[in-house]
Amino acid sequence: MKKAYLLLTVLSAALLISCSNIQVEIPSSGSVQEQEAPKDNSETDNENSENDENDNIQEGKSEDPTSLIDLSLNPNELGEMMILMYHGIGDTESDWQRTPENFRKDLEYMYENKYQMISLNDYAKGEIKTKAGYTPIILTFDDGRQNNFNYIEENGQLVIDPDCAVGILEEFKNKYSDFDVTASFFLGTNPFGQKEYVNEKINFLVDNGYDIGNHTYSHEKLEMLGSDDIQAEIGSVNNIINTYVPDYKIETLALPHGSNPKDEYLDYMLEGSYEGKEYKNIAVLDVGWRPAYSPFDTMNDFKSLYRVTASEIKVDNCGMYDYFKQFEAGSRERFISDGNSNVVTIPKRHEEYLNKEMTGEKIINIY
Numbered sequence: 001m002k003k004a005y006l007l008l009t010v011l012s013a014a015l016l017i018s019c020s021n022i023q024v025e026i027p028s029s030g031s032v033q034e035q036e037a038p039k040d041n042s043e044t045d046n047e048n049s050e051n052d053e054n055d056n057i058q059e060g061k062s063e064d065p066t067s068l069i070d071l072s073l074n075p076n077e078l079g080e081m082m083i084l085m086y087h088g089i090g091d092t093e094s095d096w097q098r099t100p101e102n103f104r105k106d107l108e109y110m111y112e113n114k115y116q117m118i119s120l121n122d123y124a125k126g127e128i129k130t131k132a133g134y135t136p137i138i139l140t141f142d143d144g145r146q147n148n149f150n151y152i153e154e155n156g157q158l159v160i161d162p163d164c165a166v167g168i169l170e171e172f173k174n175k176y177s178d179f180d181v182t183a184s185f186f187l188g189t190n191p192f193g194q195k196e197y198v199n200e201k202i203n204f205l206v207d208n209g210y211d212i213g214n215h216t217y218s219h220e221k222l223e224m225l226g227s228d229d230i231q232a233e234i235g236s237v238n239n240i241i242n243t244y245v246p247d248y249k250i251e252t253l254a255l256p257h258g259s260n261p262k263d264e265y266l267d268y269m270l271e272g273s274y275e276g277k278e279y280k281n282i283a284v285l286d287v288g289w290r291p292a293y294s295p296f297d298t299m300n301d302f303k304s305l306y307r308v309t310a311s312e313i314k315v316d317n318c319g320m321y322d323y324f325k326q327f328e329a330g331s332r333e334r335f336i337s338d339g340n341s342n343v344v345t346i347p348k349r350h351e352e353y354l355n356k357e358m359t360g361e362k363i364i365n366i367y
């Protein structure tokens with residue numbers, strides 16, 4: 001069984017090599033990171049429900065949650081999932097831009113094929129709240145372009161442009177009440193253009209369940225910079241965003257050009273301070289070109305997370321629909337949730353890849 005998994009890994013490595021424009025480094029396998037053990041959210045529904053008539057509190061409380069997992073759905077919480085890399089949403093489709101129609105097509109596809117959006121922050125903390133039988137998927141937007149979040153005037157009122165990324169995401173939120181719509185926006189200076197509305201936009205995102213990540217101040221390759229500059233590049237963006245949303249914690253970083261700092265400065269990518277304020281990143285995103293590992297997989301490296309280009313052109317078999325197809329065909333194993341974020345259910349054949357530092361106090365359910 002291990003061989004089968006290794007073969008998969010080798011095949012995916014081969015696939016990776018067949019992609020052009022490779023900018024990712026294959027992370028050293030088994031580099032287990034020190035992660036904070038996920039907090040135990042073990043409040044159950046039973047504890048929350050105040051039932052006047054039924055004092056039989058013990059009932060259900062001692063019930064083994066693993067007995068409620070539906071194994072016929074083939075849950076596999078060591079399968080892969082995609083962290084999609086979007087940039088612009090606009091009239092012409094290009095390498096770094098998706099049309100509104102195509103973005104709607106992507107979302108429709110996800111909805112029809114049992115993908116549910118989760119936040120990158122939840123992924124990085126191993127808090128997967130996806131419904132049983134569904135596969136999590138993460139949407140990321142780099143560069144903070146105006147077409148990600150644009151306000152327009154309509155009949156004298158300010159409204160969200162229905163064809164910008166946020167407009168389309170909100171459309172789907174309203175269209176499908178059972179679709180967990182969210183995305184992470186990676187911002188630098190001048191987020192989303194329209195300087196006069198920055199405060200409104202940032203607050204809208206935070207209030208409506210979206211996440212904000214850091215894409216550095218000047219979008220320079222971090223490999224060119226020393227420790228002071230790296231800290232300024234990262235820390236200044238957090239400080240700017242926090243002037244609009246003081247309590248919001250920015251914990252994720254998308255590397256401009258997928259460029260890592262030199263080895264000796266790598267720590268500053270994760271932790272540092274600028275103008276007296278500290279920052280800490282729990283997830284760092286690369287540029288491409290394959291699905292990410294499960295957060296519970298020892299192969300995963302939160303310092304260098306793979307993304308998949310959300311495009312159908314010039315992606316040489318490494319675009320989002322190529323991987324959707326592979327997931328559908330079963331030639332790649334997708335993460336299939338067991339429906340309980342406090343239980344990690346995995347097929348026996350993957351047992352040795354389970355990262356117990358990440359699962360922490362969660363219940364492990366192997367079948």
Ligand SMILES: [Zn+2]
Binds near residue numbers: 256257
């Ligand atoms: Zn960028």
